Amino acid sequence: MLYETSNMPLAVEMKMFRHFILILLLHVARLVYAQNDQSGFITIDCGIDKGADYTGSATGLNYVSDDGFIESGENYKVTLSTNGLASYQTTLRSFPENERNCYTLRPQQGKNNRYLMRARFLHGNYDSLGQNRQFDLYLGTDYWATINITDPWSEHTREIIHLTSSDDISVCLINTGHGNPFISGLELRLLDIDMYEGHSVSLFLVNRQYFGNKTVRYEDDMYDRIWYPLSMDTNYNTVINSDLVSAGQSDDEKVPLTVVSNAAIAISSTYNRVYKWSGDTADNLIIYIHIAEVEILKSNQTREFNIFLNGVYLFGPISPKTSLTTLTNKTPYTGSSSNRLQFNQTQNSNRPPIYNAIEIYTGKELLQNQTEETDAFAIRNTKSAYGLKRNWQGDPCFPQEFLWNGLNCSYRNPKAARIISLNLSSSGLSGEIVTALANLTMIESLDLSYNNLTGAVPQFLASLDNLKLLNLTGNNFARPLPAELLAKSKKGSLFLSIEVIGDQDKGYCLNGSCKNKKHTKVVIPVIVAIVVVFVLLIAFAIVWKYKWRKTKDLAIKDDVFKQRNQQYTYSEVQNITNNFTTVIGKGGFGTVFHGSIEGNQVAVKILSESSAQGYKEFQSEVKLLMDVRHKNITLLVGYCNDSNRKGIIYEYMANGNLGQHLFDGYSDILSWDRRLQIGCDAAEGLAYMHHGCRPPIVHRDVKSSNILLNEGFQAKLADFGLSRAFTAEDATHVSTIVAGTYGYIDPDSTNRLTVKSDVYSFGVVLLELITSRRAISKNINIIDWVKSTVAEGHVEHIIDPKLQGNFNRDTAWKLVELAIACVSYASIKRPTMNDVVLELKNCLQAEQTHHCIPDNESLPLNLESMSDPMPR
Ligand SMILES: *[C@@H]1O[C@H](CO)[C@@H](O)[C@H](O)[C@H]1NC(C)=O
Ligand SMILES: *[C@@H]1O[C@H](CO)[C@@H](O)[C@H](O)[C@H]1NC(C)=O
Ligand SMILES: *[C@@H]1O[C@H](CO)[C@@H](O)[C@H](O)[C@H]1NC(C)=O
Ligand SMILES: *[C@@H]1O[C@H](CO)[C@@H](O)[C@H](O)[C@H]1NC(C)=O
Ligand SMILES: *[C@@H]1O[C@H](CO)[C@@H](O)[C@H](O)[C@H]1NC(C)=O
Ligand SMILES: *[C@@H]1O[C@H](CO)[C@@H](O)[C@H](O)[C@H]1NC(C)=O
Numbered sequence: 001m002l003y004e005t006s007n008m009p010l011a012v013e014m015k016m017f018r019h020f021i022l023i024l025l026l027h028v029a030r031l032v033y034a035q036n037d038q039s040g041f042i043t044i045d046c047g048i049d050k051g052a053d054y055t056g057s058a059t060g061l062n063y064v065s066d067d068g069f070i071e072s073g074e075n076y077k078v079t080l081s082t083n084g085l086a087s088y089q090t091t092l093r094s095f096p097e098n099e100r101n102c103y104t105l106r107p108q109q110g111k112n113n114r115y116l117m118r119a120r121f122l123h124g125n126y127d128s129l130g131q132n133r134q135f136d137l138y139l140g141t142d143y144w145a146t147i148n149i150t151d152p153w154s155e156h157t158r159e160i161i162h163l164t165s166s167d168d169i170s171v172c173l174i175n176t177g178h179g180n181p182f183i184s185g186l187e188l189r190l191l192d193i194d195m196y197e198g199h200s201v202s203l204f205l206v207n208r209q210y211f212g213n214k215t216v217r218y219e220d221d222m223y224d225r226i227w228y229p230l231s232m233d234t235n236y237n238t239v240i241n242s243d244l245v246s247a248g249q250s251d252d253e254k255v256p257l258t259v260v261s262n263a264a265i266a267i268s269s270t271y272n273r274v275y276k277w278s279g280d281t282a283d284n285l286i287i288y289i290h291i292a293e294v295e296i297l298k299s300n301q302t303r304e305f306n307i308f309l310n311g312v313y314l315f316g317p318i319s320p321k322t323s324l325t326t327l328t329n330k331t332p333y334t335g336s337s338s339n340r341l342q343f344n345q346t347q348n349s350n351r352p353p354i355y356n357a358i359e360i361y362t363g364k365e366l367l368q369n370q371t372e373e374t375d376a377f378a379i380r381n382t383k384s385a386y387g388l389k390r391n392w393q394g395d396p397c398f399p400q401e402f403l404w405n406g407l408n409c410s411y412r413n414p415k416a417a418r419i420i421s422l423n424l425s426s427s428g429l430s431g432e433i434v435t436a437l438a439n440l441t442m443i444e445s446l447d448l449s450y451n452n453l454t455g456a457v458p459q460f461l462a463s464l465d466n467l468k469l470l471n472l473t474g475n476n477f478a479r480p481l482p483a484e485l486l487a488k489s490k491k492g493s494l495f496l497s498i499e500v501i502g503d504q505d506k507g508y509c510l511n512g513s514c515k516n517k518k519h520t521k522v523v524i525p526v527i528v529a530i531v532v533v534f535v536l537l538i539a540f541a542i543v544w545k546y547k548w549r550k551t552k553d554l555a556i557k558d559d560v561f562k563q564r565n566q567q568y569t570y571s572e573v574q575n576i577t578n579n580f581t582t583v584i585g586k587g588g589f590g591t592v593f594h595g596s597i598e599g600n601q602v603a604v605k606i607l608s609e610s611s612a613q614g615y616k617e618f619q620s621e622v623k624l625l626m627d628v629r630h631k632n633i634t635l636l637v638g639y640c641n642d643s644n645r646k647g648i649i650y651e652y653m654a655n656g657n658l659g660q661h662l663f664d665g666y667s668d669i670l671s672w673d674r675r676l677q678i679g680c681d682a683a684e685g686l687a688y689m690h691h692g693c694r695p696p697i698v699h700r701d702v703k704s705s706n707i708l709l710n711e712g713f714q715a716k717l718a719d720f721g722l723s724r725a726f727t728a729e730d731a732t733h734v735s736t737i738v739a740g741t742y743g744y745i746d747p748d749s750t751n752r753l754t755v756k757s758d759v760y761s762f763g764v765v766l767l768e769l770i771t772s773r774r775a776i777s778k779n780i781n782i783i784d785w786v787k788s789t790v791a792e793g794h795v796e797h798i799i800d801p802k803l804q805g806n807f808n809r810d811t812a813w814k815l816v817e818l819a820i821a822c823v824s825y826a827s828i829k830r831p832t833m834n835d836v837v838l839e840l841k842n843c844l845q846a847e848q849t850h851h852c853i854p855d856n857e858s859l860p861l862n863l864e865s866m867s868d869p870m871p872r
């Protein structure tokens with residue numbers, strides 16, 4: 001018994017091509033489907049000149065250059081004699097540079113269509129780097145094949161039939177370290193959606209053959225499948241080319257009649273046929289067998305056979321009709337290293353089995369992990385709009401090891417990964433911010449800093465709900481900035497970075513934000529709070545001891561004081577304070593007087609003339625308050641910078657400072673609600689300084705007496721003399737001398753002060769609010785006292801007895817927990833002020849609705865969080 005054909009290798013030898021070209025040239029195309037419609041085709045001749053295109057002389061296919069489909073690689077010509085080569089085989093694109101290089105095809109018919117994709121590789125000694133090379137081929141993010149080149153004369157072809165799930169189809173070549181990848185041709189063909197359907201897998205072509213003496217493709221096959229001739233031998237009579245055959249009921253695969261009209265009939269009437277090919281035991285085989293009767297059988301003749309694969313029954317008994325029957329398996333068969341398809345005659349049959357054409361595929365599921373389409377489209381558009389020269393190829397987010405540089409993605413849904421950050425800092429961008437970015441709806445961080453961007457900052461940036469960080473520094477954007485953007489920044493939901501220009505940006509603390517870090521889920525023991533009050537300014541009397549001349553120089557040089565309209569002369573200050581009649585406070589640096597400007601009450605702090613230190617503080621406070629505006633930070637009304645008299649004018653805070661209300665035996669007891677509100681106010685002010693300002697500002701002297709209360713008991717932070725603004729790099733590790741007030745100083749800050757030091761101090765203030773005890777009283781630290789009292793189980797005992805039990809237990813516990821978290825010894829364990837604000841607001845809300853938010857973790861009190869390790 002002889003085997004017909006087999007093992008048609010994918011590497012089609014050159015002689016076959018010469019043959020094929022020759023035949024085609026001689027052949028007058030017989031148009032079964034008289035159509036010359038290439039609208040579903042993309043036919044790329046890799047490596048020809050940019051913009052070139054031509055019609056293949058043998059095929060009539062319209063070839064285009066690969067320019068526009070890929071951005072990397074170099075064009076080469078094969079060094080073989082080009083006789084007998086198809087035109088596309090004479091050029092190629094080689095990729096010496098990147099690890100991954102991708103073609104991106106965007107067929108106009110879009111996704112959810114079935115396409116045939118074909119990639120071709122003919123080495124042709126194009127470079128001197130040796131013909132042996134091996135590289136991987138990917139379809140999108142899925143492995144497709146390994147191309148192993150050992151013979152420059154053999155063309156390697158890979159073909160796949162694939163239902164796409166995105167509009168962009170990328171074909172990527174991966175350098176696996178065995179020589180530069182290259183490619184000669186790339187073909188995409190739109191198939192009808194009902195062709196090759198019913199498989200959950202994609203079909204990788206092994207063989208596609210028929211009985212004929214020439215290769216068939218477009219235009220005989222309007223889908224440009226390539227049908228290679230099956231070789232025959234003496235066991236076969238003739239190939240019968242029959243006019244009998246018609247497209248049958250099962251015409252789903254649209255096999256051209258050119259192909260199925262042919263069948264070879266064995267000479268002997270008893271002959272079992274075998275079709276063999278080699279494969280792998282891991283293969284999942286999908287087989288299409290196309291059968292149609294080509295003989296007119298006599299009444300006493302019967303053709304009937306069964307079909308077996310590797311000895312296992314597949315189909316039958318089959319008695320072919322003149323209309324086409326296609327046999328196929330929807331569930332893949334397990335392959336073997338050498339596969340045998342047997343056509344065995346049944347006992348009834350007196351004619352040998354026939355078949356007309358055969359297609360063998362292996363099926364494999366492509367996961368098609370990909371970036372969500374709108375995101376991918378947006379980022380590609382952004383790339384092309386700015387003419388970015390980055391190696392951004394293939395899918396933006398997949399595979400993860402090839403994530404586009406500057407991007408980060410959320411992979412929660414691998415079928416639609418989302419872009420969550422984009423960093424185009426210093427990328428030479430110019431022009432306006434492109435609208436494509438509006439489609440990156442999940443983006444959290446966008447860094448466009450240090451480019452040459454101009455025009456208006458677009459409104460849509462404010463509509464990106466997830467955007468938490470926006471860096472626009474170092475560009476030339478027009479003003480004003482969109483109000484919504486500023487509002488978000490002010491509210492704290494966006495961290496906006498841009499240089500402050502002119503008055504219109506003022507009051508928004510642009511270089512930062514008071515973001516609500518809901519996304520960072522720092523687990524804080526819950527709580528509630530309150531806080532504080534405050535007082536007036538501290539003060540001082542004045543007089544600057546330095547020589548007049550020297551002070552004057554200082555004043556002139558200092559750019560802090562350029563804002564003339566807030567500056568007052570000493571005699572104006574005298575006037576405002578009615579010649580310093582009413583003292584409302586006194587402190588280490590000076591005295592605070594009551595005053596009035598146009599009927600509005602103010603507080604005027606006059607620096608004592610005693611120290612240079614005082615002048616420094618004066619400068620830093622004025623500078624800072626001029627830039628910072630927040631409802632919970634005392635408003636700077638003006639200042640006086642006369643040669644030797646310095647003063648600062650603030651809004652008047654009628655109810656003094658929080659310390660006075662807590663400790664000084666005021667008869668008006670601050671209610672629990674009011675304490676919560678005060679705590680919340682003060683926390684918001686601090687959160688704004690920490691997270692809303694760029695660089696962040698560390699107050700460095702948070703304490704009850706620096707929290708002032710206005711006539712409505714709204715709390716505002718005051719006394720910024722020690723405050724420092726730190727550059728971004730310094731924000732977490734600030735080397736500066738520890739300042740502050742005993743009892744409130746961060747123990748974990750050996751001569752470093754950070755925003756977390758303020759959190760610590762604020763925790764102490766919270767404890768004071770809860771207990772009405774001073775930070776240090778009778779030499780006992782309030783933290784130790786609270787912890788030991790709670791540890792003994794007397795939680796109620798720590799609450800200010802003056803409240804006489806008029807407090808909400810739930811919010812009280814939460815407040816205690818929050819305070820304890822704030823005074824964690826390790827600064828890393830402390831919440832941020834944004835977290836604190838969030839907790840306090842929750843508590844406040846719970847308090848106001850007389851209904852505490854259930855929180856199982858907070859009751860009973862979490863003692864673990866209270867036994868913070870002591871200093872090592
Ligand atoms: C590549 O092909 C050559 C020749 O067929 C073979 O010897 C070699 O093992 C192949 N390489 C790989 C990695 O399969
Ligand atoms: C190919 O087959 C056709 C009939 O199918 C025949 O007419 C033609 O002569 C054959 N050509 C060659 C080169 O064998
Ligand atoms: C079938 O019938 C034909 C005449 O129609 C005859 O020549 C032939 O021998 C018969 N063959 C068989 C197998 O009976
Ligand atoms: C098919 O026929 C061949 C040869 O005629 C035989 O060896 C084989 O066992 C048959 N297969 C089956 C499954 O009957
Ligand atoms: C695709 O996603 C699946 C999970 O759905 C994951 O297991 C696989 O590793 C991903 N593949 C790639 C190439 O990222
Ligand atoms: C991307 O984001 C994840 C999660 O936010 C983070 O762990 C990872 O480091 C980021 N990768 C890059 C390259 O920024």
Ligand SMILES: *[C@@H]1O[C@H](CO)[C@@H](O)[C@H](O)[C@H]1NC(C)=O
Pocket residue numbers: 423424425445446447469471
């Ligand atoms: C963006 O990249 C630059 C340098 O490449 C880096 O300095 C900057 O921190 C990055 N931006 C963000 C938001 O991570």
Ligand SMILES: *[C@@H]1O[C@H](CO)[C@@H](O)[C@H](O)[C@H]1NC(C)=O
Pocket residue numbers: 374377378381435436437438439
């Ligand atoms: C945003 O995405 C939609 C839907 O994919 C698309 O129609 C639109 O053109 C995109 N907008 C921009 C500016 O790219």
Ligand SMILES: *[C@@H]1O[C@H](CO)[C@@H](O)[C@H](O)[C@H]1NC(C)=O
Pocket residue numbers: 430452
């Ligand atoms: C920035 O853009 C302006 C206006 O388009 C142009 O004149 C200038 O040369 C650009 N600067 C750089 C560094 O590209």
Ligand SMILES: *[C@@H]1O[C@H](CO)[C@@H](O)[C@H](O)[C@H]1NC(C)=O
Pocket residue numbers: 425447449450469470471495497728
């Ligand atoms: C832009 O600002 C953000 C937030 O301040 C920062 O993380 C990032 O590093 C900045 N980018 C550059 C290039 O400095």
